[in-house]
Amino acid sequence: MADIHRAASDLPRLRTLPALHFVVIVAFAALVIASISQVAPSPQRLIEGGPRMVSLLDRMVPPNLDPDFLWRVLRKLVETFQIALAGTFIGIVLSIPIGWLAARGVTPLPALMFLFKGLISFFRTVPDLVWALLFVASVGLGAVAGTMTIIVDTIGFCGRFFAEAMEDAEKEPQQALDAIGANRFTILCGAVIPDALPSMINTALFALEKAVRSSVVLGLVGAGGIGQELKVAFDLFQYQNAATIILAIFIIVIVMEYITDRLRARL
Numbered sequence: 001m002a003d004i005h006r007a008a009s010d011l012p013r014l015r016t017l018p019a020l021h022f023v024v025i026v027a028f029a030a031l032v033i034a035s036i037s038q039v040a041p042s043p044q045r046l047i048e049g050g051p052r053m054v055s056l057l058d059r060m061v062p063p064n065l066d067p068d069f070l071w072r073v074l075r076k077l078v079e080t081f082q083i084a085l086a087g088t089f090i091g092i093v094l095s096i097p098i099g100w101l102a103a104r105g106v107t108p109l110p111a112l113m114f115l116f117k118g119l120i121s122f123f124r125t126v127p128d129l130v131w132a133l134l135f136v137a138s139v140g141l142g143a144v145a146g147t148m149t150i151i152v153d154t155i156g157f158c159g160r161f162f163a164e165a166m167e168d169a170e171k172e173p174q175q176a177l178d179a180i181g182a183n184r185f186t187i188l189c190g191a192v193i194p195d196a197l198p199s200m201i202n203t204a205l206f207a208l209e210k211a212v213r214s215s216v217v218l219g220l221v222g223a224g225g226i227g228q229e230l231k232v233a234f235d236l237f238q239y240q241n242a243a244t245i246i247l248a249i250f251i252i253v254i255v256m257e258y259i260t261d262r263l264r265a266r267l
Contacts, residue, residue, distance in 0.1 A: 064244045065244065076228070077248055077252055079226075080224075081212065082143070083211075086147050087211055088150060095159045095162050098120065099158070099160075099162030104167050106187075106188065120155065120163070122156075124156030128217065129220075131153065136221060142223070145224065150215060150218075154207050154211060157203075157210065158204060162203065165196035166196050168199075173190070209256055216249050216252075216253070219231065229245055233245060
C-alpha cells in the first residue's frame with residue numbers, strides 16, 4: 001500500500017492556475033465559442049451556398065483566351081509587377097535609415113527612438129486597403145496610389161525587421177570602431193550593416209513577395225494593377241474574364257515565390 005501511495009505521489013500533477021489566469025482562459029474560450037457561433041458558416045449556409053458556387057464556377061469555364069483580352073491582362077500584370085517592384089525598392093531604401101533610427105543601442109538619436117518605432121508600428125498596423133483608399137483620394141486613381149501604398153507597407157514591414165537585425169548585430173566590432181573614435185554612421189556602415197545584411201536581404205525578398213500579392217488586391221479600390229481588371233470583370237458579370245485574370249494572378253504569384261525562394265537559398 002505504501003508503494004502505491006509513493007507511486008501516486010510521483011505522478012506529474014497539473015499546475016494549479018491562479019484565479020486571474022483561470023478567469024482569463026474561461027473568458028477567452030467563451031469569446032472564441034461566441035465568435036464561432038455568430039460569424040462562422042453554419043452547415044445549412046454551406047449546403048445552400050454549394051450549388052451557387054458550382055453555378056458560378058460553371059459560368060467561369062472556359063476562361064476567356066481571346067488574344068486581345070490576354071494582351072490587356074498581360075499589360076495589367078506588368079503594371080502590377082512594376083507597382084510591387086518600385087514600391088518595394090523605394091520602401092527598402094527608406095526603411096534602412098528609419099530602422100537605424102529605431103534600433104536600440106545603434107540609433108544616433110536615442111531620445112527619438114520610440115518615435116520612429118511608433119511610426120513603423122503605425123505604418124504596419126493600418127491595412128493596405130486603407131492606405132490605398134487614402135492615396136487614391138489624395139493623388140487620384142491609378143498606379144501611383146498603388147506604389148505609394150506599397151512604399152508605406154514595406155516601411156512598416158522592413159523597418160521593424162531591419163531595426164531588430166541591427167539590434168542583434170555583433171557588439172564587438174561596434175565597440176572596436178567606437179574605441180578608435182568612429183562616429184555612429186561609420187559604425188553603422190562598418191560593423192552593423194555587414195553583420196545584419198543576410199537577415200536584411202531575406203527580409204527584403206519577403207517584402208517583394210508580399211508586395212506582389214498586395215498589389216493584386218490594391219486594384220480593387222482603384223490603385224492600379226490587375227486587381228482593377230478583376231473588379232471590372234465581376235462588376236459586369238464577365239466571369240470567363242474573371243477566370244482568366246485569376247489564373248494569371250495565380251501564375252505570377254507562384255513564379256514570384258519560386259524566384260524569391262531560389263534567391264534566398266543562394267544568398
